[in-house]
Structure formats: C-alpha cells, structure tokens
Amino acid sequence: MFRRIIIVVLDSVGIGASPDATEYGDSSSVNTLANIARSQGGLFLPVLEKLGLGRIASIQGVEPVAKPLAGFGKMAELSKAKDTTSGHWEMAGCPVFTPFPVYPEGFPAEVIERFVTYTGCGSVLGNKPASGTVILDELGAQHMATGHPIVYTSADSVFQIAAHEDIIPLSKLYEFCQIARDKVCVGEHAVGRIIARPFIGEPGAFSRTANRHDYSLEPGAVTVLDRLKDAGQQVIGIGKIGDIFAQRGLTQSLKSKSNDEGMSHLANLLSQPGQPGLIFANLVDFDSVYGHRNDATGYAKALERFDAQLSLLLPQWQADDLLLITADHGCDPTSTGTDHTREYVPLIAYYPGAAGTDLGIRNTFADIAATIAENFSLPSLPYGQSFLKSL
Structure with a gap:
C-alpha cells in the first residue's frame, strides 16, 4: 500500500498507566500526556487533535474529534521493561522478555x-x-x-x-x-x-x-529493519535510532542533537523523492530534557512546538507515505521521581485520505513491525499483528 513508512517516536510520550504499571514501581495514575495537560491548564495541539489524539485518551485541551484524519489507538508494551531499548526493539519486532540488569545499589x-x-x-x-x-x-x-x-x-x-x-x-x-x-x-x-x-x-x-x-547491545533476534535491509530497501535512522540498534539493519544514520534537528532531517528527506523503505526517527528532547527533569512546562511547550512543525509537514505529505506517530515508554514529569513510567503509548497512522479508523488497544508495540512487514511483503516475524488492512 505504501512506498515509504515513516515512524516518529516521541520519546517518553506515554498516554496512561499500563495494567501492570505497579509491578514496575509506578502509580496507576501515571499518564505523561494527560498529566502534563492538566498541570498546564490544557495543551494546544490542533494538528494532533485533528489526527485523533483526543480519541485515544482524555487530554485537557485536545478534543475528541468526530472524524479524525488518521487511524488512532494505543499500544501496550509486551517487553519486561520500560526503557528506550526495549521499546524500540519491540517496535521492530524483537520484544525483550529477559529484563536487562539494573543496579539500584550501584555497580558491583x-x-x-x-x-x-x-x-x-x-x-x-x-x-x-x-x-x-x-x-x-x-x-x-x-x-x-x-x-x-x-x-x-x-x-x-x-x-x-x-x-x-x-x-x-x-x-x-x-x-x-x-x-x-x-x-x-x-x-x-x-x-x-x-x-x-x-x-x-x-x-x-x-x-x-x-x-x-x-x-547499545545488538537486538537479540532478527528485526524488521534487518528484513528490510536484506530485501534491498532503504532504512534510515534519525537521532539515536542508530545507537539503539547498534547500527544494525540501517542503510543510513542521521545524527541529531535536538528535536528541531531531527524534524529538520525528516523534512529534508520528505522533500526528496527517495527510495522506498523506512524512515525511523527518535525525538529525544521530550525524555532527556523535560521528562527526566520533571519539567512539565518545558515538556508542554516541546509538544506544542512539535505540533506546529507537523502542521508544516503534513500539507506536503505524499499519498503513498504512511506516517506512524508513537512513543517508546512514558516519563511522567508530574510523578515522583525522575525515571521512566510504564505506560501505554499512542498510535497515530496518517496518510492523505486516511479513514480515521479506531485501531483499538494493541497488545504489543511489535504490531508496527508486523504492519511494515506486510506492507513490504516481507516474511512475518514471531510477534505482532499487522493493522495494515485496517488503514
């Protein structure tokens, strides 16, 4: 269906506590997006609103529009973790079932x-x-x-x-x-x-x-990035994607030092014809600059800035380019502590003329990998269910 698929990961932009949040030391009330909106008296996100963000969860200032311009839903994490590596690997079809070691008392x-x-x-x-x-x-x-x-x-x-x-x-x-x-x-x-x-x-x-x-460690299994590259498709990472996958499965890696630089890379790539394949971007400022520093006000401004940048990109969108907007975990800046939070992540799937389908609650981030695999006629991966036909 699509010549290119573009994934934009809003690093840490969770959308409500997962059912197992308390098992990861988080309150059942954590909700990165909704709690930021509440703390600021609302968020002004007109583009994300039109795409259906307000249909996924109740977010002050973001209306649940009747006819969204994109498919919308949310995803639960299957991996036994709540970090950047597990979140991105799972999106690529490689969930992490053996937790990485942690050191609450420091390293031995x-x-x-x-x-x-x-x-x-x-x-x-x-x-x-x-x-x-x-x-x-x-x-x-x-x-x-x-x-x-x-x-x-x-x-x-x-x-x-x-x-x-x-x-x-x-x-x-x-x-x-x-x-x-x-x-x-x-x-x-x-x-x-x-x-x-x-x-x-x-x-x-x-x-x-x-x-x-x-x-990063290399993923412990084959990912959809590996499959795409082996099939001769273009796979471009923006931001820390190359680091997260230890450069595996990529044909090009573009470093970025901020959300703005990452969005600039994305705009440049979209303005070029480009080869078919995948563009995988991580916008890290939400997490590293605002979430971990409990800066809800800065986080809110960064979200509104992203929305404004998106408003400039979408009018140039090609009908055969699919945009997937999601996140890798939460990092609720209004919660106690400065660590990641175990949350659902949003899923928005846009292309011009999209039906605005409710994609529901997905059981794993790996549904993204399954969708990519089906779109490019690649062998299926062990985890994930494609939502391509729903689009």
Whole structure:
C-alpha cells in the first residue's frame, strides 16, 4: 500500500498507566500526556487533535474529534521493561522478555575494577543511581580536580559516564564507553546501554552538552529493519535510532542533537523523492530534557512546538507515505521521581485520505513491525499483528 513508512517516536510520550504499571514501581495514575495537560491548564495541539489524539485518551485541551484524519489507538508494551531499548526493539519486532540488569545499589566492585583496569582512568566517582544533573552538582568539581570520570546509573539498565569536555576530551570519553560496552558490561552485567554524558561549565553552573552518545547491545533476534535491509530497501535512522540498534539493519544514520534537528532531517528527506523503505526517527528532547527533569512546562511547550512543525509537514505529505506517530515508554514529569513510567503509548497512522479508523488497544508495540512487514511483503516475524488492512 505504501512506498515509504515513516515512524516518529516521541520519546517518553506515554498516554496512561499500563495494567501492570505497579509491578514496575509506578502509580496507576501515571499518564505523561494527560498529566502534563492538566498541570498546564490544557495543551494546544490542533494538528494532533485533528489526527485523533483526543480519541485515544482524555487530554485537557485536545478534543475528541468526530472524524479524525488518521487511524488512532494505543499500544501496550509486551517487553519486561520500560526503557528506550526495549521499546524500540519491540517496535521492530524483537520484544525483550529477559529484563536487562539494573543496579539500584550501584555497580558491583568487579564491574568497576574492570572498568578502571581496561580504561586506565585510575578511579571513578559516583557509582550509584542518580539524576544526571544532580550528580554533576554533587561531583562535578571533584571530577575536575581529580580527572576521574563520574559513573552512575538509574532505574534503567544503563552504565552512564559523565565527563567535563575540558577534562576528558570527547574522543577519550567515547573510547571509555566503547571499552565499557565491549569488555566491562558483558555477560550477566550486559546492560542495555552505555551512555556518554559530556558536560561543560564551572562548579555551580554545569550543563550537559548535546554530544551524548549511546552504545547499545545488538537486538537479540532478527528485526524488521534487518528484513528490510536484506530485501534491498532503504532504512534510515534519525537521532539515536542508530545507537539503539547498534547500527544494525540501517542503510543510513542521521545524527541529531535536538528535536528541531531531527524534524529538520525528516523534512529534508520528505522533500526528496527517495527510495522506498523506512524512515525511523527518535525525538529525544521530550525524555532527556523535560521528562527526566520533571519539567512539565518545558515538556508542554516541546509538544506544542512539535505540533506546529507537523502542521508544516503534513500539507506536503505524499499519498503513498504512511506516517506512524508513537512513543517508546512514558516519563511522567508530574510523578515522583525522575525515571521512566510504564505506560501505554499512542498510535497515530496518517496518510492523505486516511479513514480515521479506531485501531483499538494493541497488545504489543511489535504490531508496527508486523504492519511494515506486510506492507513490504516481507516474511512475518514471531510477534505482532499487522493493522495494515485496517488503514
């Protein structure tokens, strides 16, 4: 049916607690979109409203229009996790059933010892779960004085390394991360992601830069990206998609340091004829800049900015290009804590002339992979049910 499928992942834009949210330490009242809207007295999202967002859930300021311009629904996560890696892998048809290891007490001595030995960094600071901005305030000055990297984690399966760009150059920080990926966080300690967290500034005024880099595990099974690439189709990743899939299954990877840059890449690609295939974009600011920092106001403004950018793109949309707007998990900035939240994610499926079908509640994010596979006549994957015919 479609020459190209474009997935836009609004990182962390959940739409209500999953039935199993309490099993993941979350309240049954978490709802990233609805709670942000409530906290701000409503959201102004006229384009998403017309596409059917208000038909998925009750969101203050977003009306449930009678005749949406897109298919609409929501998806539950099948994976035993609530993080970026599991969410994206599941969208690609590879759910995660064995949770990645997490370290609520910090990493064991053997992991830190291996990291220090292989990197030659002398020692590390931190080694505990922490907010990325708080730990800079706590240990940034000591890091500058000693030159030792700051190692920390979160509720997610991540090994994060923070370093001032003037103390440990980016090339060295990236080298540390690659060593951690290849030699340290392996076997039983194979975390989902190693993350470089560079920062700049002086004590009392540190700020993280856009030079973050993620080093993910490779998916544990074949994904629809692999199938597309093997079939000779174009597969373009925008933002951290390349990092999440360890560059596997992609024919091109376009880095972006912000939502705006990601949307700019997308606009450029859509303005070109391009080959058939998949464009897979992640807009990370919702999560990293606003969700994890409990900034509901900033989050709301970012959502409204995305809606305005979408208003410029949709009039140029080709009839044989399918747009899928979704998310990978929640990160409710109004909840206690700064971690991801286990939520349903929205599903909006648009092309000019779409019937506005109610796609219902999907049992897995892998329905996206199944839909892509059916559209491009690829062999089916073990998980997911296509909604292509419903469109």
